[in-house]
Amino acid sequence: MTVLWRRRTLAWGVLLLAFYAGTLQAQELHAPPQKIGPLFDRLPVLDQGVVLVPLQPLAAWLALEVRQSRDAGPVSLFRPGDLNPLQSLAPGRLQARLSGSPYELPVAPRMIDDAFYVPLRFVVEALGFWVSVERRKVILELPQEDLRVEMAVPPDPLSHEAKLWRQLAIWYGLPPAALPPDTDTLPHWNLFARERQRELLAEIGPDVPTIIEAHWGGREVKGLRILSDAADPEGGAAAVEVLVQYGDGGLYEExxxxxxxxxGWRVRTQVSRQMGGGLRRVEDTGPLSSP
Structure with missing residues (x-):
């Protein structure tokens, strides 16, 4: 047990050093929405090496109007005030249109859980963004606006990172395939590691499972973006950083x-820091995660 604990502690240390080094950079609550970046109501996916994201939250961030023809045909994106679409895409079709000209996509847009997913690069590059990938991060840059936004590359569905993302979908209540069955009345509590559950029971008492559920389960999530992830299966440790906005408008780095x-993977530590005005309220649910 001692050897395993030391290995996990070492793995945590290595992961967290990398984790804190290259993630969120001075994104404050009072910053305009464009500076904060897109916040998704569903998790992005990777399809044949292409990042697909839900269109509606992406279009909202880019201030694009989304229109669909009555016959459920192509979806068109318009700049404010424009009469002609900037882009047109259709589910399951590689053929798209960019500023009225034909364009062939590397991967077709598709419907996932009733949401329309589109290739991220295709949409943002039409607005002048530079798109690059560094290790497991997608970087969107608009140099003339001094804008840089980062997000984690969606994982391979069979990877350990994908399992972490599924756990986060449960934590934040994202729809719908990754959610636990309705019979699970304590989904947040059941995501905690057994050791952390024992600590919380000892610290707070037998009512802690319902307290945890009332707190985390009762918070509406407007949108989020996974900023970074790292997993060390051999060391039995992993770390994920998320930018999330709750229903009250509060923006948090978690x-x-x-x-x-x-x-499977279970939450051992969780730190929530509210962003804005230099004031950060910290909710710490683990001894190794204090700032």
């Missing part, structure tokens, strides 16, 4: 430390 248990 960091999760996971451990690998027999039933």
């Amino acid at each position: 960091r999760f430390g996971f451990v690998l248990e027999p039933q």
Whole structure:
């Protein structure tokens, strides 16, 4: 047990050093929405190496109007005040239009859980963004606006990172495939590692599962973006950083430390920092995650 704990502590240390080094950079609540970046109501996916994101929140961030023809045909994106579409795309079709000219996409847009997913690069490059990938991060830059936005590359569906993302979908209540069955009345509590559950029971008492659920389960999530992830399956540790906006408008940077248990990845630590005006309220649910 001591050897395993030391390995996990070392793995956490290595992950968190990398984690804190290259993530969120001075994004404050009073910043305009464009500076904050897109916040998604569903998780992006990777399709044949192409990042697909839900269109509606992306278009909202880019101030684009979304229109669909009555016959459920192509979806068109308009700049404010324009009569002609900037782009037109259709589910399942590689053929698109860019400023009225034909354009062939590398991967077709598609419907996922009733949401229309589109290639991220195609949409943002039409507005002048530079798109690059560094390791497991997508970077969107608009140099003339001094704008730089980062997000984690969606993981391979069979990877450990994908399992972490599924756990986060449960934590934040994202629809719908990754959610636990309705019979699970304590989904947040059940995401905690057994050791952390024992600590919370000892610190707070037997009512802590319902307290945890009332707090985290009762918060509406407007949107989020996973900023970074890192997993060390051999060391049994992982870390994920998320930028999330709740229903009250509060913008938070949240960091999760996971451990690998027999039933899968479970939350060992969680830190929530409210962004804005230099004031950060910290909610710490783990001894290794204090700032």
